Amino acid sequence: MSENLWRNNVRKLDPYIPGQAAEEAKQQEKLTEVVRLATNENQLGPSPKAIEAMTKALQEVHFYPDLTSLELRTKLGELHGIDPENYVVANGADNIINLVIASYINPGDEVVYCTPTFSEYHKNTLLMGGVPVELPTTKDHKFDLEAILGAITEKTKIVIVCNPNNPTGTIVGEEELRAFFKRLPKHVVAVLDEAYGEFISVENYATGVEYIKEGLPVITIRTFSKLYGLAGMRVGYAMATEELIQPLQRVREPFACNRVAHAGALGALEDTEHKNKTLTENKREMKKLIKEFRALGYEVEESHTNFLFVDMKQDTSKIAGELAAKGLITRPCAAWGYPTYARISIGTAEQNDKLVKALQEISAKTPHHI
Template sequence: MVCTKNTENNNLPRRQVLNIPAVVYGKTSAQLKEQYGVNELVLMNCNENPLGSSPLAIKAIQEEALNINRYPESGSSDLRQKLANHYGIEREMVLCSNGGDNIITTLMQTFLDEGDELVVGHPSFFVYGHTSGIMGAKLIKVPLKDYTYDLAAILQAVTPKTKMVIICNPNNPTSTILRQKEVDEFIAVLPQDCLVVFDEAYREFVEDKNYPDSLKYVKEDKNVLIIRTFSKLYGLAGLRIGYCLAPQKVMTYMARVVETFPVNRLAQVAAMAALDDKNFVTKVKAANALGKAYLIDELAKLGMKTAPAYANFIFTDTGMDSIKLVKDLEKRGILIRPAVSWGFPTCVRISIGTQAENEKLVKAIQEIKDEI
């Protein structure tokens, strides 16, 4: 027998993958506790929900646990219908997936070809660059202005090759927002064949009455897609459940690419229960608003200035070497994110914690400053 296949370079991946660094996994909580010699960690580095998860969601998971020998309902129909009713749109305009990250993957697999351009603000959510890179698309990073997406500069960056613009609102890592009027003006002048993606992972925390109603664009059949998640407000980050809302002309293509079983059984029932959990939602929003105001005030007393913050995290200029500050906090078991890799060497991103955690952080920063 003769095999004519040339086996040279047989195990090389797609060309684009060669340019992508491997994902670096963080240490486990147990490893970190051992490393810092602490019993408890204060996790203020991942924008998670410090109050736990919706109790209704937990109850729904417990009840559904007996059915996990069965595959999940593949189209998440009940959850999609519930979300569709919630937003007053058709079920076909909702797609559920394994977290907002997985929506981004499906979105980019659907729309980005090699050589297409994707325009985003910088710094913004790192996943945009990673996933578009895998597709071979060109990422155009437009610097933020005053920590905020700069729509005028984004328009300047749009070329005939621009396939997609992502607006992260509130922006991760800066927690700033764009408002209705400026977004309306932007949508009006952007070429219509350019897909506008609103990443609204943190939208439920925003209290500003001029925050854009992006759903309006979906209902008007504009070329838009909105990303939302159950990870933040509802405290279901560990379950991995997110969704997107878009007109049918966009969804018709997404539906060709999405995995067969992207959302597991437990996540589907938990998300439906969480949507009804008004008590939890009210409690989380109130605690977040109080915690955020407390942290901004206390850090200001320490001479640190925070960018206008609308999400469940703040972006603060500490005036110090942020890597050193973060390391000193880690020694006390407190985790926050330095902004060095985002181009802000003295800034940090801090997720709002419980009141006790917020107080512990402020006290620790005070001590570290006193030591200098």
């Protein structure tokens, strides 16, 4: 009976399924220690400056946070060279995605993007009565910008480019992306999801910041969950021209970023040493894992994120189960339509060594799987 009272669009939604929680795995496998390499968290943890700032902020949690996160918007403005008024801060990047789609999509409007990618584009489009238009990525797992342009109709309101893409870790060419934005019809808004943008190491590679400064119709999304190690605090933000950011400012709920999270984000931005340490270790450990995975017969390319998209040449759900029994959680990609692939986060040197050893043991039991 109660289901009959639901909004019709809610019936179309599938609940978001994250990587297995460490607590759940411990209980299920009867383990005391679990390494979670499924959700692309910063295994080094947050900056000591962020921890100090959050600890101090705990003394003031009886006060509401700043309504629009002015101090953080000001700091981001200094970092990127974009007016603080052109930002919206909210409860993680997924909340920002919700705000963008809620701000622009009417029933029947189309949202165009490629798959596999982050599932929240699909969910939030359906929730607003929009029409998801999903196109395959290219053979090398990149967003197919030409296909997106070709799929645009008069009903298209938003196109989304996840760059770097999740779960593939790929990026599109800078000039190709700039040309894509310039070719968009006037009735289409571009959304550039750069949750992993800080991990791109291509020299002088332009990001959403540059496109916004060039006046292109781009809403750029960033997060403090990945590079800055604040996944548990939920801080995300959007930046765009004044014209494009205005509806998000109207839709955004009051106090969307809590006081402790706001303080943590400010502290994280102050600690360039911790940020650089994260980037250096991520790059070093990624190279090591790529070498070890290829030695096991897996196919894997270098990624522009803090994870790898790995073709293990067999059912990764089975491998994930065996790894979980050893206290290692990875992310099978069958839900994205890639049953032989896994998305594996880059851990610390010790965690990665443990992972490689476990995979070598599993491979030794099934030597003819490739």
